[in-house]
Amino acid sequence: MAVEIQKEKYRSKVGEVVLGATKEQGGSRSHTITVGGETTLPFLHFEGEMPNRPVVALEIVDMVPEWHPCFGQYYDDVFADTAAWAKKCVDEYGADLVQLRLQSADPDLKDSSPEDCAATVKKVLEAVGVPLIVIGCGKGEKDNLVYPVVAEAAAGENLLLGVAEVENYKAITSACMANQHNIIAQSPIDINICKQLNILIAEMSTAMINRIIIDPTIAALGYGIEYTYSIMERARIGALQGDKMLAMPMIGNIGFEAWRTKEANSSTEDAPNWGEQETRAILWEATTAMAYLQSGMDILVMRHPRAAALVKQNIDELMQDNSY
Amino acid sequence: MGLTGLEIYKHLPKTNCKDCGAPTCLAFAMSLASGKASLDACPHVTEEGKAALESASAPPIKLVKIGTGDYELELGDETELFRHDKRFFHPTGVAVLISDNEDVAAKAAAFEELEFDRVGLHYITDVVAVKCDSGDGAKYKSAVETVAGKTEKAMILICEDPALLEGAVEVVAARKPLLYAATADNYEKMVELAKAKNCPLAVRGKDLEETADLVEKITALDYKELVLDSGARDTSKVLADLTQIRRSAIRKRFRPFGYPTIAFTSKEDPLEEVIQAGVYLSKYASIVVLKASAKEHLLPLLTWRQNLYTDPQKPIAVEPALYEVGEVDENSPVYCTTNFSLTYFIVEGEVENSRIPSYILSVDTGGISVLTAYADNKFNGEIIAKAMKEAGLDEKVNHKKIVIPGHVAVLQGTLEEESGWEVLVGPREAAGIPKFAKETFG
Ligand code: B12
Ligand code: SF4
Numbered sequence A: 001m002a003v004e005i006q007k008e009k010y011r012s013k014v015g016e017v018v019l020g021a022t023k024e025q026g027g028s029r030s031h032t033i034t035v036g037g038e039t040t041l042p043f044l045h046f047e048g049e050m051p052n053r054p055v056v057a058l059e060i061v062d063m064v065p066e067w068h069p070c071f072g073q074y075y076d077d078v079f080a081d082t083a084a085w086a087k088k089c090v091d092e093y094g095a096d097l098v099q100l101r102l103q104s105a106d107p108d109l110k111d112s113s114p115e116d117c118a119a120t121v122k123k124v125l126e127a128v129g130v131p132l133i134v135i136g137c138g139k140g141e142k143d144n145l146v147y148p149v150v151a152e153a154a155a156g157e158n159l160l161l162g163v164a165e166v167e168n169y170k171a172i173t174s175a176c177m178a179n180q181h182n183i184i185a186q187s188p189i190d191i192n193i194c195k196q197l198n199i200l201i202a203e204m205s206t207a208m209i210n211r212i213i214i215d216p217t218i219a220a221l222g223y224g225i226e227y228t229y230s231i232m233e234r235a236r237i238g239a240l241q242g243d244k245m246l247a248m249p250m251i252g253n254i255g256f257e258a259w260r261t262k263e264a265n266s267s268t269e270d271a272p273n274w275g276e277q278e279t280r281a282i283l284w285e286a287t288t289a290m291a292y293l294q295s296g297m298d299i300l301v302m303r304h305p306r307a308a309a310l311v312k313q314n315i316d317e318l319m320q321d322n323s324y
Numbered sequence B: 001m002g003l004t005g006l007e008i009y010k011h012l013p014k015t016n017c018k019d020c021g022a023p024t025c026l027a028f029a030m031s032l033a034s035g036k037a038s039l040d041a042c043p044h045v046t047e048e049g050k051a052a053l054e055s056a057s058a059p060p061i062k063l064v065k066i067g068t069g070d071y072e073l074e075l076g077d078e079t080e081l082f083r084h085d086k087r088f089f090h091p092t093g094v095a096v097l098i099s100d101n102e103d104v105a106a107k108a109a110a111f112e113e114l115e116f117d118r119v120g121l122h123y124i125t126d127v128v129a130v131k132c133d134s135g136d137g138a139k140y141k142s143a144v145e146t147v148a149g150k151t152e153k154a155m156i157l158i159c160e161d162p163a164l165l166e167g168a169v170e171v172v173a174a175r176k177p178l179l180y181a182a183t184a185d186n187y188e189k190m191v192e193l194a195k196a197k198n199c200p201l202a203v204r205g206k207d208l209e210e211t212a213d214l215v216e217k218i219t220a221l222d223y224k225e226l227v228l229d230s231g232a233r234d235t236s237k238v239l240a241d242l243t244q245i246r247r248s249a250i251r252k253r254f255r256p257f258g259y260p261t262i263a264f265t266s267k268e269d270p271l272e273e274v275i276q277a278g279v280y281l282s283k284y285a286s287i288v289v290l291k292a293s294a295k296e297h298l299l300p301l302l303t304w305r306q307n308l309y310t311d312p313q314k315p316i317a318v319e320p321a322l323y324e325v326g327e328v329d330e331n332s333p334v335y336c337t338t339n340f341s342l343t344y345f346i347v348e349g350e351v352e353n354s355r356i357p358s359y360i361l362s363v364d365t366g367g368i369s370v371l372t373a374y375a376d377n378k379f380n381g382e383i384i385a386k387a388m389k390e391a392g393l394d395e396k397v398n399h400k401k402i403v404i405p406g407h408v409a410v411l412q413g414t415l416e417e418e419s420g421w422e423v424l425v426g427p428r429e430a431a432g433i434p435k436f437a438k439e440t441f442g
Helices: A069-075 A082-091 A114-127 A140-153 A170-179 A191-204 A206-211 A225-240 A254-258 A277-294 A305-318 B005-009 B025-033 B047-057 B104-112 B137-150 B162-175 B187-197 B208-220 B235-252 B270-282 B295-308 B341-353 B370-375 B381-390 B406-419 B430-441
Strands: A016-019 A033-036 A055-061 A097-101 A132-135 A160-164 A182-186 A212-215 A251-253 A299-302 B063-066 B073-076 B093-099 B115-118 B121-124 B127-131 B154-158 B178-182 B201-204 B226-229 B262-264 B287-290 B322-325 B334-338 B358-363 B401-404 B422-425
Touching: A016 A206, A055 A082, A055 A254, A055 A305, A069 A277, A082 A097, A082 A114, A097 A114, A114 A132, A114 A140, A140 A160, A140 A170, A160 A170, A160 A212, A170 A182, A170 A191, A170 A206, A182 A191, A182 A206, A191 A206, A191 A212, A191 A225, A206 A212, A212 A251, A225 A277, A225 B295, A251 A254, A254 A277, A254 A299, A277 A299, A277 A305, A277 B270, A277 B295, A299 A305, A305 B235, A305 B270, B005 B025, B063 B154, B093 B104, B093 B154, B093 B295, B104 B127, B104 B137, B115 B295, B121 B295, B127 B137, B127 B287, B137 B154, B137 B162, B154 B162, B162 B187, B178 B187, B178 B226, B187 B201, B187 B208, B201 B208, B208 B226, B208 B235, B226 B262, B235 B270, B270 B287, B270 B295, B322 B341, B334 B341, B334 B370, B334 B381, B341 B358, B341 B430, B358 B381, B370 B406, B381 B401, B381 B406, B401 B406, B406 B422
Parallel strands: A055 A097, A055 A299, A097 A132, A132 A160, A160 A182, A182 A212, A251 A299, B093 B127, B093 B287, B127 B154, B154 B178, B178 B201, B201 B226, B262 B287, B334 B358, B334 B401, B401 B422
Antiparallel strands: A016 A033, B063 B073, B115 B121, B322 B358
């Protein structure tokens, strides 16, 4: 019997943001990556467009991180060399892009100078051809000193720089405006704050509207993911229904959240009823990512190479046409 | 197509006798129209009226049950496309597949182990699917027997040859297994068998249209205990089909799709299977069947199911109170945390792991987590000090030391001032508590 295919008609779409710049465009990337552009909910190709596939970034840190020992077999040789680490993520583990966290700038850690941070960014840019995400150490005052220097040193590269928050967005926005970078706008799982921040950034420069990536703040599987999943789903529906201040691609720090959990870190011996640690942890991270792909995430920042590979494969499959 | 309240009202007795619990027949009609009541509640409606109203009073997706007793599983009867609009009601059944060609007893035993305790909840893998790959009726029957002997959970019998299936159904019919599957080739025999044994039946077409066709044919044979499989196996296509089935049922009340659904993974690698199954679980499958059967594979998937099916309207909270972990005395350590149940149970588990009997003060934050409550000013020095007083901590212990979560180390000063106690800053993640406890109180 004839089945009437149910198609939703949305009024609007998610904006597209280009990350990175090639030589011709004033940067040094081997290629650019475009995210966003959806005219429907994730992977419903039968009713709309998803012109750009979601991408997977691997995260790196500019100092040796205190990660679970199971990362040793993948990164021990490069933990101390940020540029080599970035290169390994791309060449060996197939990262679409790399997210560099300037952890060493933290005044309670190494308190690296903005110039040192900029030098690290330059080195990473030389080591890889993919577009780069750079985020601060998380201590606002210090980050505000770092952003302008890093932004200027990488002028033309069209970085994705983060993070701007409602309480602290001016320095980073100015740095991005002056040097034409993209910005991560982070809000605490709250649609109104998300919109408010986008408006604040847009008030500083309307051109920045097309350069915003929303970080709606995420939680790991089992640690509040249901709240963040639903907020993202609502934000994306809002974007498709015409809310311009929600119509930006979304990013999430999946590896960071997943690897804070007990389920990822408990050894097989300590938690025998939860099964083998590394596989459990890989799936904790990959399942978290899988859920966020279904709620509209465009850039997934991950940590474990196998989890990243699983998710890339899931994206490949979900990008197959499913129109009727 | 749903009827309006007024259209329904026409078919009711109009006596306003209140036996249905509604004040008037019209009020009852309105509840029916919005799907909030079921026609069964009115004992006086005529057979004629009933027939006319059947489609309007039926939920958009039929509730189908498989299994019996403690492990009976309710499938379908969903009303939403997005959990934030209300909630999802009947958690996806997670099924592990056992082929009659593998070591059935071993895999059934492994299946029985797939239960987990996490944050005060017990997760179970609730369905076992036994598949006839051997083509041998006796072998299949014995496989089903073996599995049935190892577990009491709900079962799916996968065998498309009704003749072979019949023998196996004999063994476990009383447990109401789901029979898989009626297809264009076998549906008459399958329906006969399902009816005779009173078992729910899965229906598989080669695409949405054929599936709808088959459902029409089967319901014409007067059988409605159905579970749908559109036949798709590629991740993207399954997502599309499950979305279509759910939308058609809920938005259009398209009857042939008003049943629960079943989806199968196509991957061989267990990690890939879990991710694929996760997609189907997220977007509308009532049952997902996968081969993976190790604990590390199932725990993430069951956790996602639990998270997805929680009620978004109410944070799950524990009673704010002073809890005792183990045989406490006046020297026992005191920890404080919020009354968000997730937070509380994580902390409780770790305090238990420390093996030092302790008190946990669960402060009333309206059921939200540590940092959320801190940011919302519901977890501060004043509030914690007040909770300490109310719990009578002064009389319970004689050491005047309390441990706060590492994430809110900034509260140390004000809490010391407010309470007059020494405030120890614990680790950020609760997982660090056992080590912290050993070093501090051991
Ligand atoms: C889910 C969530 C929400 C949900 C709340 C769900 C709930 N029931 O709590 C919602 C969407 C409602 C929400 C709202 C807000 N949120 Co909120 N939220 C989160 C999120 C994503 C996860 C929180 C969570 O559930 N964690 C899991 C639980 C188990 O963690 P936990 O309680 O901290 O417990 C852990 C540790 O603290 C420790 N621990 C706990 N107790 C104890 C005790 C001892 C003794 C020890 C040693 C350890 C310990 O063990 C646990 C596991 O390791 C976080 C970001 C993130 N990824 O963490 C933001 C976050 C907590 N939220 C934040 C904010 C700002 C808010 C809002 C104020 C935003 C707003 N709208 O203005 C509101 C609050 C308003 C309100 N009344 O609800 C901020 C807080 C910032 C800060 N540092 O102050 C965060 C960090 C996000 C961010 N980066 O900006 N939020
Ligand atoms: S029980 Fe039936 S007849 Fe009585 S008030 Fe309710 S709908 Fe009307």
